[in-house]
Amino acid sequence: MTANSIQLRTRESGERVVTLAGDWTLASIRNNLTKIRKSLKTAAKDASLVWDLQSVEALDSTGAILIWQAWGDKRRDGALLRPEHESVLERIAKIPRNPPLRRRENLLGLLVALGRKEFELVGHARGLLGLLGTLVLDVGRGILHPRDLPWREISATVYKAGAQAMPVTALVGFLIGVVLSYLSADTLKTYGADIYIVDLLGMSIIRELGPLLVAILVAGRSGSAMTAQIGVMRVTEEIDAMATIGISPSMRLVLPKMIGLAIAMPLISIWAITAALAGGALAAQVQLNISFLYFFQSLPAAVSAANIWIASVKALSFGAVIALIACHFGLRALPNTESVSSAITYAVVSAITLVIVLDAIFAILFRSIGF
């Protein structure tokens, strides 16, 4: 690589000539771009100068554009070039000036965006309703022809979203139990109400925290995985391929996830509740001197069995909702990575929000049961 140079010379005839020499390429220009541009500009100001580029050894598009821009985006009259560099400049002459690189913003942009969001929301509601309807038809068909039901996929979902989630739900449940028990202990001690720790923990964990905690964990863990799976299947056109083979994507992909998660969620909820109670009992033993054995012996008296059923019903519906939302967003993802990533975000956020809304509805529905 030879360095580029720019020189001003006066010929014997009195003609003043700008001579460019050396390599005018990206590699030779990039480290002193400002300097080169400045000297080109200064030379270009004098219209009487003749440009001689015949000593230029290598000219690539960067070098050519730089010279072209100095000439004021046009060919300088009388410039001398090597024939092989002529075509480089010819191409540059064809570049469109001031291309429209940004899309025009609408003046009412904010209003339009708001309206578009509203339509989007309606679109989601309709999509969800449509998906739910298709699933009801699928279930109907499944009842008439049980062999058509995707048993293997259901069991896969129970294993992946249920069995494999056991360690993490147990750990989180246990820690929440410890924290709750630890924090309540002081207040209870002040009132001498130590033994009510059993009622407090039993009621809050079984009825409320257990299912909700597990729902949030599962939405993050399995819901996102479901959206990603279906979204990527859309990117790779696998869903279209299924449809052409005659497999209903809702029957084979959505239904097993919903049924599987509806089965798995109550089971892991009970599992997480057990872990949370164990954590709570352990902390109660340390803080309040209430024995582990006593804690669990007095639990049935403090919390009626109906609460376990309430917890299971809640967990079941949370599971179904998480799977439904996850699949809905996965199916709506456009075939590109950007859209899949935002679909996953929306799926997890909406699933958790909807679970909490549902939880509030259950709290009102079941207000007279289990106390």
Added chain:
Amino acid sequence: MAVLPIIEARDLWTQRGQQTIHRDLQLTVNKGDIVGLVGGSGSGKTTLLRAVVGLDAPVKGEVRLFGVDPIRAGRSSRLDARRRMGMLFQGGALFSALNVFDNIALPLRELKSLDEPLIRDLVMLKLSLVEIEVEHAAKMPAELSGGMVKRVALARALALDPELLVLDEPTAGLDPDRSRSFVSLVQALSKEYGLTVLMVTHDVETLTTLATRVAVLAEGRIVADGKLDEVVKSDHPFVKSFFGHMQAEPASLLNSRH
């Protein structure tokens, strides 16, 4: 001083998982060569390209890109070698978060030494090279057709005015008209800049009109390498089945070469 080959693979062994793909492969690409790499499905054409540009480390043997080991060399010389080449991936591999303009501008901006007016003209030049109209510059990759993705990806590969182009199936998915203009573009660039090209292709027309050399990959090594009319005469079973129709009537096809 002897001229350094652009690409040199010596006794190359590569693996995918447990499977050995290349055994003792030798390949040299010199400046100005336009090498067409041919081989059956799964014969390791893409793997060879990946090894050559330093995306995958070979198990044994060595690879030299512009005389540098593209994986083990020091950071700056490795980066230098990579900036002297452009790669076109089979599926385009455009960044889906960036629009067409920004996709092509990215390698230029990454140099951190060019200013925006220069980058803008460079990008517009590359776009006009691959015959993409200006109104598509603000589009996102997801809004493009398959052939356009390919051409934008080629423009990105050309962004840094590379000395070496590594192309994985450049004309697959292009209509015959576009693949012909791709061929003439590469021919023009190689004439002007002495561009070196290593490409995988199944397109016989591209091979006959563009490639100055054909390398046939089979059984994990290069079984035939040379000018197309020499390679066609090889006795290797793969060459026979791939170029069989050309062996039968070599005159008509070979005469169509420029």
